């Protein structure tokens with residue numbers, strides 16, 4: 001391959017630039033080519049409307065994908081959880097690097113943990129998935145909380161706690177880690193309390209499907225287990241026919257005996273945003289060896305969740 005710079009299309013948010021910077025360095029390493037960042041503004045960055053109102057799925061990625069398809073950039077880095085589950089024609093996920101901590105975290109005033117927030121605490125999140133699970137936990141454990149819809153970038157969200165408008169906000173550990181603000185975290189929420197979004201904590205490196213040399217080079221950054229896990233999680237999401245702003249949590253993890261990986265477990269949850277009803281199931285089996293097996297695992301769990309009324313719960317979100 002030539003030594004010409006590769007063009008990496010990125011959003012301008014601090015998180016996107018941090019993620020793109022990390023991947024740019026790694027891509028330079030494996031290709032021996034410089035990587036130049038090309039900033040692209042997406043509708044999701046400029047709109048002040050609530051995410052659910054501007055269509056949810058994919059608002060952050062469309063402009064990046066248009067730039068890829070138009071040949072303006074060579075590859076793009078996305079937060080995998082923001083990607084719609086259908087892969088557009090002409091583009092491929094060339095790599096899914098090793099996932100960071102998938103958990104959600106709390107940034108609360110007075111260094112509070114979730115379970116010792118004051119009565120009536122106002123917790124900000126723009127995510128129906130987080131809202132549903134926080135409220136479900138609160139109902140089940142006699143906590144008195146109020147979830148408040150917010151949006152904005154990480155700095156804006158943390159600002160709501162700093163200026164006293166909210167008692168806490170919920171964010172992804174991986175995002176805070178990538179922008180060097182993990183020290184703001186006051187509580188790491190167990191995945192038994194809040195199951196993360198499908199793909200949370202993982203990045204996706206996307207490029208044009210006809211760029212075989214680049215696909216091969218980027219493939220060196222792929223982590224096969226992360227790829228299998230997020231494939232199963234996203235297959236569950238797709239089979240539940242839910243977009244990225246839908247209240248679906250999913251996480252696949254390895255069950256190991258010492259160093260020996262035994263099985264993979266896939267967990268899924270959907271619920272009404274008030275937390276009054278949830279369907280939560282898990283399945284454990286051999287680690288999928290192919291993409292199709294990973295897809296199957298997600299589909300099977302989704303079918304069981306649908307049989308237990310999952311669709312009805314999601315339907316209520318549409319109102």
Ligand SMILES: NCc1[nH]cc(CCC(=O)O)c1CC(=O)O
Nearest residue numbers: 079082171172174175200201202
């Ligand atoms: N929805 C925005 C978004 N997309 C990815 C991340 C964090 C990084 C990740 O999950 O990989 C965030 C912020 C957040 O949820 O706190």
